[in-house]
Amino acid sequence: MENKTTIHDIARAMKIDASTVSRALNNSPRVSRKTKDRILAKANELGYQRNELASNLRKSVTNTIGVIVPRISRHFFSSVISGIEEAAYIGGYNVIICQSMEQLERERKIIANLLANRVAGVLLSVSMETVEFDHLLNMKNNGTPFLFFDRHCEIEGVSSVLIDDFQAGFDATEHLILNGCNNIGHFSGPQELAIYRNRTAGYKKALEKHRIPYRQEMVLHSRLMEEDGEVGARTLLSLPYKVDGLFSANDVAAIGAMKYFKKEGVKVPEHVSIVGFSNEPVSGIIDPL
Amino acid sequence: MENKTTIHDIARAMKIDASTVSRALNNSPRVSRKTKDRILAKANELGYQRNELASNLRKSVTNTIGVIVPRISRHFFSSVISGIEEAAYIGGYNVIICQSMEQLERERKIIANLLANRVAGVLLSVSMETVEFDHLLNMKNNGTPFLFFDRHCEIEGVSSVLIDDFQAGFDATEHLILNGCNNIGHFSGPQELAIYRNRTAGYKKALEKHRIPYRQEMVLHSRLMEEDGEVGARTLLSLPYKVDGLFSANDVAAIGAMKYFKKEGVKVPEHVSIVGFSNEPVSGIIDPL
DNA sequence: CATCAAAATACAATCGATTGTATTTAGGAA
DNA sequence: TTCCTAAATACAATCGATTGTATTTTGATG
Numbered sequence: 271m272e273n274k275t276t277i278h279d280i281a282r283a284m285k286i287d288a289s290t291v292s293r294a295l296n297n298s299p300r301v302s303r304k305t306k307d308r309i310l311a312k313a314n315e316l317g318y319q320r321n322e323l324a325s326n327l328r329k330s331v332t333n334t335i336g337v338i339v340p341r342i343s344r345h346f347f348s349s350v351i352s353g354i355e356e357a358a359y360i361g362g363y364n365v366i367i368c369q370s371m372e373q374l375e376r377e378r379k380i381i382a383n384l385l386a387n388r389v390a391g392v393l394l395s396v397s398m399e400t401v402e403f404d405h406l407l408n409m410k411n412n413g414t415p416f417l418f419f420d421r422h423c424e425i426e427g428v429s430s431v432l433i434d435d436f437q438a439g440f441d442a443t444e445h446l447i448l449n450g451c452n453n454i455g456h457f458s459g460p461q462e463l464a465i466y467r468n469r470t471a472g473y474k475k476a477l478e479k480h481r482i483p484y485r486q487e488m489v490l491h492s493r494l495m496e497e498d499g500e501v502g503a504r505t506l507l508s509l510p511y512k513v514d515g516l517f518s519a520n521d522v523a524a525i526g527a528m529k530y531f532k533k534e535g536v537k538v539p540e541h542v543s544i545v546g547f548s549n550e551p552v553s554g555i556i557d558p559l
Numbered sequence: 560m561e562n563k564t565t566i567h568d569i570a571r572a573m574k575i576d577a578s579t580v581s582r583a584l585n586n587s588p589r590v591s592r593k594t595k596d597r598i599l600a601k602a603n604e605l606g607y608q609r610n611e612l613a614s615n616l617r618k619s620v621t622n623t624i625g626v627i628v629p630r631i632s633r634h635f636f637s638s639v640i641s642g643i644e645e646a647a648y649i650g651g652y653n654v655i656i657c658q659s660m661e662q663l664e665r666e667r668k669i670i671a672n673l674l675a676n677r678v679a680g681v682l683l684s685v686s687m688e689t690v691e692f693d694h695l696l697n698m699k700n701n702g703t704p705f706l707f708f709d710r711h712c713e714i715e716g717v718s719s720v721l722i723d724d725f726q727a728g729f730d731a732t733e734h735l736i737l738n739g740c741n742n743i744g745h746f747s748g749p750q751e752l753a754i755y756r757n758r759t760a761g762y763k764k765a766l767e768k769h770r771i772p773y774r775q776e777m778v779l780h781s782r783l784m785e786e787d788g789e790v791g792a793r794t795l796l797s798l799p800y801k802v803d804g805l806f807s808a809n810d811v812a813a814i815g816a817m818k819y820f821k822k823e824g825v826k827v828p829e830h831v832s833i834v835g836f837s838n839e840p841v842s843g844i845i846d847p848l
Numbered sequence: 849c850a851t852c853a854a855a856a857t858a859c860a861a862t863c864g865a866t867t868g869t870a871t872t873t874a875g876g877a878a
Numbered sequence: 879t880t881c882c883t884a885a886a887t888a889c890a891a892t893c894g895a896t897t898g899t900a901t902t903t904t905g906a907t908g
Binding site: 286287288289290293299300301302305324326327328329330 | 858
Binding site: 274317319320321322323324326327332341342343345348349351352355364366367368369371382383385386387388408411412413 | 563606608609610611612613615616621630631632634637638640641644653655656657658660671672674675676677697700701702
């Protein structure tokens with residue numbers, strides 16, 4: 271059972287040519303119904319399974335789409351991936367999911383590998399470390415179609431699927447303000463990434479609109495992991511202002527902060543109101559905290 | 560830039576043979592240091608990138624491992640995947656992550672595709688629908704190495720990496736009992752799957768040990784989605800017993816139940832104690848509910 | 849029955865890299 | 879300088895499927 275059967279095996283067994291077998295298996299009109307049926311039966315009998323490597327090599331295309339996200343464990347990304355898989359499935363494509371783990375080096379390796387495997391295209395959301403674009407430009411020169419979603423880079427001629435982070439940041443912050451917050455902290459990510467820059471800009475704009483002073487020290491940059499949220503919460507509490515609001519650029523850090531606040535006896539939302547970003551499923555259950 | 564450069568392009572440009580180029584790029588001792596360097600330089604210059612399809616076809620192996628899980632959004636699975644990727648990376652393997660979405664049909668398609676792409680091996684956790692094994696037996700006959708983790712099937716000669724679900728179910732239930740619960744409900748999954756069967760068996764055993772009557776109607780089978788948890792909670796509340804404990808075979812359903820209880824004014828853990836299974840990150844933050 | 853177009857099938861090259869074998873080259877010993 | 883071996887490189891087949899072209903078969907028509 272070890273050796274996979276090929277179209278040549280089928281051809282030999284039936285004393286016909288491999289090209290006919292190939293055409294039959296691809297349902298080409300150049301093969302008669304009768305021999306098609308015979309070939310299909312034989313293929314079944316021998317447990318034939320097309321070697322996609324060979325097929326793709328010859329056709330010099332693949333029906334595989336690469337998807338690169340920072341981490342699949344983030345609800346936002348896993349839900350996007352499900353959507354991608356659904357659409358790909360309908361279009362007859364396969365999806366390869368890859369995690370950069372927020373590391374530029376991994377992102378580079380992953381892209382090199384996808385290109386080497388001649389994927390049909392790539393969908394990606396860059397890592398927090400992606401401040402150099404060599405690997406992306408390389409992919410572009412290479413002729414591999416790709417686009418960004420959520421987290422993007424400004425590269426001429428490459429499209430992005432984005433939300434309006436500025437507006438979202440503005441809305442989130444204004445929401446806090448309208449709920450009576452005056453000292454609003456903000457957790458943001460690397461400013462090299464547009465999404466975080468924009469969310470922060472929205473935050474500033476909202477403060478500005480409502481004539482609330484912008485305080486540098488209330489804006490904390492990190493990688494927005496849960497621990498970063500805890501550290502951020504501690505930092506905010508240590509400031510001379512009575513923090514009463516927090517806009518976190520992602521939910522995970524917001525949760526970290528929430529845990530820390532709780533530990534310190536700071537009540538949410540009585541003492542501090544929090545708005546997170548990402549719509550992690552936890553957020554649905556967390557409000558009674 | 561469109562057309563990818565091949566070893567033949569390099570060979571032609573340097574007026575040498577493609578086999579030498581191949582050997583140079585693979586650092587074979589059969590090529591002199593000097594020409595190796597020249598070839599490497601040229602390859603770089605032309606932006607050469609090995610065509611893995613061709614390479615794998617010729618070598619008739621790939622360095623890709625397929626991983627199939629029900630859903631990547633489950634924390635348990637995404638954390639396992641991270642571990643797998645780590646180990647694979649060290650071993651020089653690539654990982655293809657696939658989601659069966661708990662559907663047998665998808666699992667079949669995924670496996671067929673992985674086999675067609677001649678993956679080196681497969682790691683899988685079966686879907687809740689996997690009660691037929693044809694596709695798995697096929698993979699076995701095919702000679703592709705694979706093993707199960709977490710959710711497995713009894714197939715002669717195929718290994719599994721498992722936890723002791725029986726013991727875990729027993730411990731969880733006993734924990735509730737020792738905390739004073741007497742009417743303990745249980746959410747379980749499809750009994751065709753060993754993990755659920757074993758967790759349920761552990762639950763029964765714990766009841767038995769503590770001489771608590773086992774009541775069929777308090778054991779609810781479902782697919783353990785959040786909605787199933789809600790429905791289950793409703794069902795439990797409708798029973799003539801005062802439910803004071805719940806052992807859910809996964810966290811997601813436990814959370815659904817929790818939400819429903821909350822909506823109905825049933826306090827957790829004052830009125831009902833809950834033990835979930837999976838260690839979803841939410842569980843870390845949910846206790847104050 | 850002969851003819852011819854259409855249908856069915858066979859032949860052969862190809863995709864890009866690898867690898868066993870053959871040939872050439874280089875450098876040292878005689 | 880000649881010879882010989884080891885090192886370096888070239889040749890050619892191969893992996894499995896696809897596809898353009900050539901050949902054969904079929905069967906309809908006059």
